[in-house]
Amino acid sequence: MRCTQYLCLILIFTTCLSSCAKSPLGRNQLKLYSSSQLAGMGEQAFAGMKTEQKISSQTVSNQYVKCIADAITQHVPKSVFAGVWELVVFDSEQINAFALPGGKIGVYTGLIELTENQHQLAAVIGHEVGHVIAEHGNERMSSSALIGVGMEVTNQLLKANEIASSNMIMAGLGLGVQVGVQLPFGRTHESEADLIGLDLMAKAGFDPQQSINLWQNMAKASGDNRQPELLSTHPLPATRIENLANNMPKALKGYRLATNKPNCKI
Structure with a gap:
């Protein structure tokens, strides 16, 4: 088997990953799991987190986050989740938040402290809910499953043909898949979630x-400890800011048309 054939295998994986379904922004997606399977996974993961991590008992901050989350989730399509979203504020210095299939949202107190107002926290919650709307979790798990099968097939072909240094070639293929497929997918997901979240927060007022x-605040908080964008699953803050700015006219129009302007106070 010649080296060009290894490259062809990677191209086949990439082609397979770009088929089957469409994201809310029109990008091709591969989704191997049903919505009910994803919801079950989300509920199970959330239940585990609630037992393993400390939950905030600060009533005021909990109400503040709930006020924002409720306004955001009102604009989530019922086809994504039709029930009542569950929100938990975790008592941790992590500057983070997440949303899971099945209507689950987690926010860390470190993020509440970093954000300067309700609008900034709404941007993060909207972004995380955007991942759920676009079913990025489904896509990540599906692509990982397909890559795993493809890598095993390649490994068996190398062994069957007694290719010298097959372990080195497999290691190279693994890096190629990571940089060529998995990392770009991560950056694409983040950029899509940014734009979906931007639309959500604007519609929510x-x-x-x-x-x-x-x-801009996130960039200051992270300092200079950043990998090159090529080797990162997240776009650089400057890239995110540029994408948001390019889509701001549409978002501002949605904001002006919003019938409710929340006044969430901490």
Whole structure:
């Protein structure tokens, strides 16, 4: 088997990963799991987190986050989740939040402290809910499953043909898949979630311009400890800010049309 054939295998994986379904922004997706399977996984993971991590008992901050999350989730399509979203504030210095299939949202107190106002926190919650709307979790698990099968097939072909240094070739293929497929998928998901979240927060009555201020603050908080964008699953803050700015006119129009402007206070 010649080296060009290994490259062909990677190209086949990449082609397979770009088929079957469409994201909310029109990108091709591969989704091997049903919505009910994803919801079950989300509920199970959330239940585990609630037993393993400390939950905040601060009533005021909990109500503040709930006020924002409720306004955001009102604009989530019922086809994504038709029930009542469950929100938990975790008592941790982590600057993070997440949303899971099955209507679950987690926010860490470290993020509440970093964000300067309700609009910035709405940008993060909207972003995380955007991942759920676009079923990025389904896509990540599906692509990982397909890559795993493809890598095993390649490994068996190498062994069957007694190719010298097959372990080295497999290691190279693994790096090629990571940089060529998995990392770009991660950056694509983050960019899509940014734009879906921008639209959500605007429709919910939060100022979308504050999303840019948020990422400026995030950049300051992270300092210079960043990998090159090629080797990162997340776009650089400057890239995110540029994408948000390019889509701001549409978001501002949605904000002006919003019938409710929340006044969530901490």
